[in-house]
Amino acid sequence: MSNPEIQMPAPAARKSWIWRELGHGRPVVMTFAVLIVLLGLTSAISPYPLSYFDISFMASGGATTSLAAMGQTLVILSGGFDLSAGAVVSLVNAVLASQMDSTDFDASVPLWTAIGVAVGMSVGAFNGFFIGFLRLQPIVVTLATMFIVQGLTLLVLDKPGGFISPSIGAVYMGDAIPNVLPTSIVLIGAVILLWLWLKRTPFGLALYAVGSDPEAATATGLRTNWIIFFTYVLAGGLYGLAGVFVSAQTGSGDPLIGNSLLLPTFAAVVIGGTRLGGGKGGLVGTVFGAYILMVVVNILLSLNVSAYYSTIAESAVLILAVLAGSMSKDSPLAHKLRGAREYLAARRKGTLVSQRATADNRLRFAAHSKASEHPAPGFWIRNGVMLRYTLPAFACLLIVLVVTQMVLGNVFTSFRYWDALLVLSSFLAILALGQGAVILTGGLDLSVPWMIGLSGILVAGIVHGSNGALIFAIPVVLIVSVAIGTLNGLGVVALGLSPIVVTLAMNGLLQGAALIYSNGTPDGFAAPALRWMMTGEIAGITPIIPALAVFVIGAVLLLGRTAFGRRLYAIGNSEIAARLSGVNTGKTLIGVYIMSAVCAALVGILLTGFSGQASLGMGDDYLLPSIAVVVVGGALITGGRGHYIGMFGGALLLTAMQTLLAGTTLPFAFRSVFFGLVILAAVIALREKRTT
Amino acid sequence: MFNFRKTVAGLAIATGMSAITATSAFAQEKYDIYLSMSYIGNDWQAEAANMVKALASHSNYAERINLQVQVAGPNAQRQIQQINAMVQAGADAIVVYPISPTALNNVVKNACDKGVTIIAYDGEISEPCAYNVTIDQLEAGRVTAEWLVEKMGGQGDVVMITGVPGTSVDAARTAAAKEVFAQHDGINVVGEAVGMWSQAVARTEMSKILATRDWDSINGLWMQVGCFTANAMQLEAGAAAENLLPCAGEGSNGGRIQMLPADTEVEGANGPYTPMGAPRISYASPPYSGALALKLAVDVLDGKKVPDVTTLPLPIVTSETILLCKTGSWEEQKAGCNAFLPSLVSNPGWFASIFSQELPEVGLNAALVGQPEP
Known part of the structure; x- marks a missing residue:
């Protein structure tokens, strides 16, 4: 997908115009090629030649x-993330099925389509309002929306049921041109045409601008809040x-x-070549990505x-498709290999930073400046920011209590x-320590669910109810987790893949491993x-609680008082700045993923x-909550900000909320809505004031 | 997959031979039967799959059917795709564990139109051309709630742990049970949590409820899954085995072993997986329903008459009817035993309702490892 270009310096650039366009479109071309190869494979191993019916059914x-996924792509292009996508699809299905008159076999297709899209758009508007105008973090807002x-x-x-008029099915499942063109292809084609037009409009340009660099977009006078708002509305319409x-x-x-x-x-968006984080990619690749998943x-x-x-197998396809789309001489892997060559060369010549003399090279006046000339900052100055983002979780906890x-x-x-x-x-x-550390570096660990599952299964399978076996079972499980974390880290660092892709694929691999084992x-x-550790007691206290206290203190010290902790924050704020300041970012990142896997x-x-x-x-029930507690605890999903105490507060808050709801006889539907609203309230309290 | 019969039939037509000759020549050809499961990775699904495979490999069937198993995961879209692909691959019959009772209707109708027999087990498919093999979920909710009310003498506070919200099975069981509780003025439902049909979730939810409530303030438990865990929790909290609360719930072997009189000698007992005379009613959707569906599918293909809906007898075991099996053979279960030694079934979450009058081909080994009765 080509990015809309703002201005090109005329003659010199013109020569390379085609190359550049091709370069921009490369991921889409690659994705398309993968899809064609897979389709070819399908028809080769199928016992019959693919008929029009097969094509139509696959379409x-x-x-x-x-x-x-096209809706999700819009959101991701704007730099966001939408967890409510699946829930909106369910809602629209439920609204249509429950509201249609079950005696009307000829319900109006345009009318009900409009109703479905409108329902989706209103949820989008809800998301867009909080994300665009209140500037809340997309991942938490959409998580709350998902529950609501x-x-x-x-x-x-x-429960399953209701009625959808056969007229709707006849149109969408039918053919636009009998035996030539199924309606589904026409529908997707229409959305793509709309997108190609939209991309060329000022809104389209602004969408890429906001996704690439929101601050620069605001500085050039774009009304980013409206652009984000409409992006979520449009995305909601597509979910609808x-x-x-x-x-x-x-x-x-x-x-x-x-x-x-x-x-x-998410997998479709990523396979389609759209960059997580925003500003690069498009809807066409996503469509190919979605069909790749289906053909597999x-x-x-x-x-x-x-x-x-x-x-x-699916995880392997995900990784391979993404790698195929990103392989070039500019790819991170190539970059890393070049870097390694340069490192070795520098080492031979003796010009590596670490090989220089370690003498104090500071300028004389800097080295001798007296501490007393700068009075130590007060408590509020040192801890103000930390408290600002940590207290809301505890304040909400108090209310819930x-x-x-x-x-x-x-x-x-x-x-x-x-x-x-x-x-x-x-x-x-x-989990908050592991997930939190990953989030502090600007990543996300989606392999948590099956890392938990596999570890539990391994430990139960090895010990078989014997205390003695714990002595080697626990180290075995921890070593496995260190290996998994290393692989995650290498995927992110050496292959240069998005953490979401690597850990999503790893989750699938671990699931397979757990099933096979x-x-x-x-x-x-x-x-x-x-x-006994989890359910026994010493002096009226469950034994895990003192251990938890030690863990919390250790986590606070690790993130706040060690060089490793400071490196995390440095990478989260700017990986390039951190690297140029001499942080071995690769080693630190791998360490972070290991920590998350161990947790x-x-x-x-x-x-x-x-x-x-x-x-x-x-x-399975711990992935979204592990992200939620980190963000509710005051961390920024894009990295660089957050404190473990806040995350711990987030964990207490979420658990206290669930405890409150479990003690009532409220129907589950209300509890879900209520839970979503509390998460939303907690992040509203964390809202950043407009700084410009 | 290379489908020999269809290809030969096709060639026969192409070369002008009579298709009838070809068909009769291959009359002894095996039926191609596919199994489309939902998620794997819970005990119920694994047992159901084992029993289907065991039946298919039994000498009564091994020469007659060609069984292929596919798993769709929790995704209805994928199951739609799979069923269609099975139809394309030339299935004669498809045995389905439906992820959704409604989402498959169109693809199932399409399959029926092509002459493929579709038979669903445990969950239902609402499309009329599909055969269904299930228990009456409303009855399950009602009978268990009535038992609990009777055990409590019509008085007291009940905690309910339900299943997966939004599914028909959970909706029917929970609604039927609540209706029974509502008919008794002395019964109050004081806590209700979503248990997702998982012992682990039941424990977290019970812990949350107990954070603000004593065991002493609860008089009865109605759980779709979780009685085994609830009994373990009461013992951890210091309750004596004689004072365990009456619990209406799942048919796991762990729960069944707990129902045995406390002095029963069982091999392999461990922790809470031990006889304690727990006051229980134990019921389950029986995991043999997949195997029965396969049997009925073959009957349909053989041209026998099979009812559209087969309602299985609700397997109910109470503290009065509990009986330990020695080997778990079909014959022994036929004589009335309904709980298995922990030394044979190491997993307490394993479902013990595996006996069917109709299926002498499958016993304990079928459910455990997919091996049919000799």
């Missing part, structure tokens, strides 16, 4: 993901269209239909690949509440010592102790 099969929308969906339709399409495809409603779409949309499933099916290997006391009681009068709160928070508190049903028990492994071990056994998928 409509990938259309929902394509449409939703999931709740609303269950209020609209509490995806919702209409899935309704047509299934002919009825299911409140959970869209939830599993979220990760595939067909190929695995035709080859009859065992289901245990399917997530592994007071409400719990009023509704359920026993909060301030018995220790049992605090014991349960701390035990249940311990999982998120530990456990053969589908994990067995074995936690050792009694491990169970996840610890949680897997402790969860196994808590439940007594391990189960597959036991980590």
Whole structure:
């Protein structure tokens, strides 16, 4: 996808115009080539030649993901991230299925399409308002929206059912030109044409500008808040269209239909060559990406690949597709190799920084400046920023505690509440260190769920209920996690891939590994010592709590008082600045991913102790909360800002909220809405004041 | 996949031979049957798949069917795709664990139109041309709630741990149980949490409820999955085994072992996975439903009459009817045993409702490792 160019210095640049356009479009061309190869493979291994029906079915099969992923692409181009995409698809499906008159077999297609798109756009407007105008972080706003929308969906339709008029299905599943062109292709084509037009408009230019550098965009006078707002509205409209399409495809409603779409949309965007972080990419590549994902499933099916290997195969495709799209002499890998060559050359010549004399080279007056001339800054100056971003989580926690006391009681009068709160928070508190450190460097670790799952299964499988075996089981699990973390880190550092891609693929690999290791049903028990740690007591306190206290102190010291901690913040603020200041950014980043994997492994071990056994998928419920606590605790998702104390506060807040809701008999739908609203309230309190 | 029969049939037509000759020549050809599962990686799904594979490899069936298994994960879109691909690959019948009762309707209808037999187990497919094999989920919710009310003497506070919100199974069970509780003025539901049909989630949710509430203030538990964990938690909190709360819940082997009288000798007992005379009613969607669906699919292909909806008898076991199996053979289960030795079933979350009158081909080994009865 070519970026819209603002101005080109005329003659000299003109010669290379075609090359440049090709260069910009390269990821799309590569993605398209991969898709064609895979399609060729499908037809080669299929026992029949592909008929029009097959093509038409594949086209409509990938259309929902394509449409939703195109919306996600818009958001990602603007520098955002939208976790509510799948939930909106479900909501639109539920609204349509529950509101259509089940006697009307000829419901108006344009009308209901418009209703679906409008529902999607209103959710988009909600996101856009908080992200564009209140300048809240996209990932938390859309996470909160996701919970709220999931709740609303269950209020609209509490179980699968409802009615979608056959007229909708007839149109969208049908043919635009019989036996030549399915409607789904026309629909996607229409959206692409609209996009190609939009890209050339001032709005399109502004979208790329905001995504590339929001501050520069604001400085040049762009009204970034409106641009972001409309981006989310448009994205919402596309999710709405995806919702209409899935309704047509299934002919009825299911409140959970869209939830599993979220990760595939990210994968489609990334495979399509759009850069996570914004400013580069486009919708065409995304469509190819979505269809690649779909064709891979067909190929695995035709080859009859065992289901245990399917997530592994899909992860491999994700990595390979992204690598294929980014391979060139400017790619990070090539860059790294060049860098390594230069390093060796410099080392031979003896000009490497670390080979210079270590004498104090500071200028004389600087070396002798007296500390007393600069009075030590006061407490507020030193800690003001930290408190500014840490306190909101604790303030919200206090409110939740007071409400719990009023509704359920026993909060301030018995220790049992605090014991349960701390035990249940311990999982998120530990994850917050790993995920938090990754986020501080501007990354994200999506491999947490199956790192937890695999560790739990390994530990239960090795110890089989024996205390003695713990002595080697725990080191084995931790060593495995260090290896996994190293691989994540190498993927990010050496291959130069986006952390989201690397860790998403790693999550799939680990899932496959866990399935293969456990053969589908994990067995074995936690050792009694491990169970005692999580459920026993010493002097009325669960033993994990003192350990948690030590962990929290250690985490605060690690991030706040060590060179490693300072390097994290430096990388998060500017990786280039950090590297030029002499930080070995590669080594630090690998260290961060190792830490995250080790934290996840610890949680897997402790969860196994808590439940007594391990189960597959036991980590699934911890991915989004691990991100939420970090951000609610005051960290910036783009890195460089955040304090562990705040994250710990976030873990306590989320757990206290869930405890409050579990103690009531509110329907799940309301709880979900309520949970989303509290997350939103917490981040509104963290809002950054306009600095310019 | 190379489909020999179809290709030969195609050639026969192409060369002008009578297609009928070709068909009769290959009349002994195996049926191509596909299994489209949802997610793997929970005990229920693994057992169901094992039992299907065991039945397919039993001497009654091994020569007659060609079974291929595919897993769709939790994604309905993918299952739609898979079913279509199976139809394209020439399936005679497709046995489906449907991820959604409604989302598959169109693709299932399309498959039926092409003459493919579709049969769903455990979950339902609402498209009328599909065969369904399930238990009555409303009955499951009602019977278990009524048992609990009776055990509590019609008085007291109940905590409910439900399943996955937004699914038909959870909606039906929970609604039926609440209806029963509402009919008794003395019964109050004081806490309700979403348990996601997982022992681990049940424990976190129970811990949250207990943060503000004592075990003493609860009189009964209605859990779709979690009684095993709840009993373990009460023992950890210092309760004596005689004072365990009555719990209506899942049919896991761990729960069944806990129901055995406390003095029962069992091999391999460990921690809470041990007999304690727990007051329980234990029910489950039986994991043999996949195997039965396969059997019925073959019956349909053989031209036998099969009802559109097969409602399985609800497998209910209470503290009065609990009985330990020695080997777990089909014959032994037929005689009435319904719990398996921990030394044979090491995983307490494993589902114990594996006996079907209709399926003498599959016993304990079928569910454990996919090996049919001799």
